[in-house]
Amino acid sequence: MKTSFPRQDIRVLLLEGVSPSAVETFQRAGYSQIERHPGALPPEELKSRIAEAHILGIRSRTQLSADVLQSARRLIAVGCFCIGTNQVDLDAARALGIPVFNAPYSNTRSVAELVIAEAIMLLRGIPQKNMLCHRGGWTKSAAGSYEARGKTLGVIGYGHIGTQVGVLAESLGMQVIFHDIEAKLALGNARAVAHLGELLERADVVTLHVPETPATRLMIGVEELARMRPGALLINASRGSVVDIDALADALRRGHLAGAAIDVFPVEPKGNDEPFVSPLIGMDNVILTPHVGGSTQEAQDNIGIEVASKLVRYSDNGSTLSAVNFPEVSLPEHPRSRRLLHIHRNVPGVLSRINELFSSGNINIDAQFLQTDAEVGYVVIDVAADETQAAALKDRLAAIPGTLRARVLY
Numbered sequence: 160m161k162t163s164f165p166r167q168d169i170r171v172l173l174l175e176g177v178s179p180s181a182v183e184t185f186q187r188a189g190y191s192q193i194e195r196h197p198g199a200l201p202p203e204e205l206k207s208r209i210a211e212a213h214i215l216g217i218r219s220r221t222q223l224s225a226d227v228l229q230s231a232r233r234l235i236a237v238g239c240f241c242i243g244t245n246q247v248d249l250d251a252a253r254a255l256g257i258p259v260f261n262a263p264y265s266n267t268r269s270v271a272e273l274v275i276a277e278a279i280m281l282l283r284g285i286p287q288k289n290m291l292c293h294r295g296g297w298t299k300s301a302a303g304s305y306e307a308r309g310k311t312l313g314v315i316g317y318g319h320i321g322t323q324v325g326v327l328a329e330s331l332g333m334q335v336i337f338h339d340i341e342a343k344l345a346l347g348n349a350r351a352v353a354h355l356g357e358l359l360e361r362a363d364v365v366t367l368h369v370p371e372t373p374a375t376r377l378m379i380g381v382e383e384l385a386r387m388r389p390g391a392l393l394i395n396a397s398r399g400s401v402v403d404i405d406a407l408a409d410a411l412r413r414g415h416l417a418g419a420a421i422d423v424f425p426v427e428p429k430g431n432d433e434p435f436v437s438p439l440i441g442m443d444n445v446i447l448t449p450h451v452g453g454s455t456q457e458a459q460d461n462i463g464i465e466v467a468s469k470l471v472r473y474s475d476n477g478s479t480l481s482a483v484n485f486p487e488v489s490l491p492e493h494p495r496s497r498r499l500l501h502i503h504r505n506v507p508g509v510l511s512r513i514n515e516l517f518s519s520g521n522i523n524i525d526a527q528f529l530q531t532d533a534e535v536g537y538v539v540i541d542v543a544a545d546e547t548q549a550a551a552l553k554d555r556l557a558a559i560p561g562t563l564r565a566r567v568l569y
């Protein structure tokens with residue numbers, strides 16, 4: 160397997176309409192083999208395409224399972240051009256020596272703005288009024304229409320997005336309560352509640368901002384919906400797996416909830432040419448959006464630059480800073496040395512074999528960096544060697560038992 164290349168030989172595959180700003184970032188760094196697809200690929204095509212790619216960029220729809228990743232023989236890194244990384248089997252990627260990067264803040268504000276807009280629209284009953292006007296009807300009435308001021312917003316998951324939503328909601332005069340599994344600094348006048356049930360019982364508007372994890376799967380089901388106040392509103396711009404969508408449809412049909420705004424679904428179309436199917440279709444009091452919480456020009460431009468820069472930095476320099484599944488190493492430049500990267504299973508004996516290789520060969524090490532986690536070790540070695548010597552060293556490193564990936568940087 161060839162794992163060391165000049166930049167112009169590195170193949171970058173960008174799926175799901177990743178922003179052109181990513182392409183420009185790669186090009187500016189000297190990468191020329193960049194392929195960009197507007198949608199996600201079906202599993203079999205994905206497998207055959209990533210077998211040839213060295214760097215892969217995806218958004219939320221591409222499922223990188225352990226099985227798919229097995230096909231990625233040449234892959235050196237994955238970039239999730241979004242916040243969520245639940246679509247990637249991160250452990251499987253790590254076990255193959257593939258770091259995964261994301262953009263943890265670039266679309267935070269976009270999601271928060273949409274959520275606040277939806278809260279106001281739902282409180283005013285605008286979705287129903289809008290639909291009726293489209294059908295030639297007219298409901299000029301204040302019934303069921305409320306100001307946001309003075310209402311209680313319940314934020315579930317008080318992280319980057321949840322806190323932004325809270326700050327914006329307070330500026331409208333809303334009272335903010337939140338529930339999180341971690342102890343969180345409450346911003347402004349926001350208050351943590353004792354447990355999820357209390358939040359559901361007190362909030363006029365409940366908004367979800369948790370990641371997809373085993374614990375958040377179906378965290379809002381029949382019982383939780385029943386605990387919400389009659390006439391309350393639910394907003395979900397987190398992940399579709401978090402809400403029992405059939406139970407939600409039932410609560411809306413029965414009038415227990417007055418409305419909902421849903422951006423994420425248990426099953427989402429792979430691209431804009433696939434049909435969207437949901438039990439919520441046809442409900443006038445529900446705002447349905449096609450997973451666009453983070454889809455603004457500003458967010459996508461920033462994400463493109465941020466994630467592509469991280470991938471370029473890893474590819475050119477070996478830095479794994481802010482990788483979500485990998486030992487993090489922030490590396491200086493290496494202007495006068497060849498840099499060798501060695502990723503291995505963190506088992507006894509590998510490091511001594513590496514050091515032995517250099518000492519027995521009488522090779523001068525300019526600098527060495529090491530970071531490990533429970534499963535993976537990442538060693539970076541700068542040596543005074545010419546290109547041929549460095550390539551030979553890389554081959555000998557790759558032959559050490561336990562090696563996952565070995566690379567020499569140009």
Ligand SMILES: NC(=O)C1=CN([C@@H]2O[C@H](COP(=O)(O)OP(=O)(O)OC[C@H]3O[C@@H](n4cnc5c(N)ncnc54)[C@H](O)[C@@H]3O)[C@@H](O)[C@H]2O)C=CC1
Pocket residue numbers: 242243244263266267270315316317318319320321338339340341368369370371372374375396397398422423450451452453454
């Ligand atoms: N609709 C869209 O386009 C977008 C959706 N998202 C989704 O929003 C999620 C949240 O994003 P961020 O705020 O940036 O993440 P974050 O990691 O900053 O915050 C998540 C918060 O949820 C909390 N949490 C985790 N498990 C929990 C549980 N079981 N119960 C209560 N709280 C729990 C965490 O402690 C953390 O404070 C992302 O993971 C992603 O799935 C993110 C961006 C765009």
Ligand SMILES: O=C(O)CCC(=O)C(=O)O
Pocket residue numbers: 218219220240241242243244266450453454
């Ligand atoms: O815009 C996207 O592709 C996905 C946005 C999202 O859900 C995320 O950033 O986690």
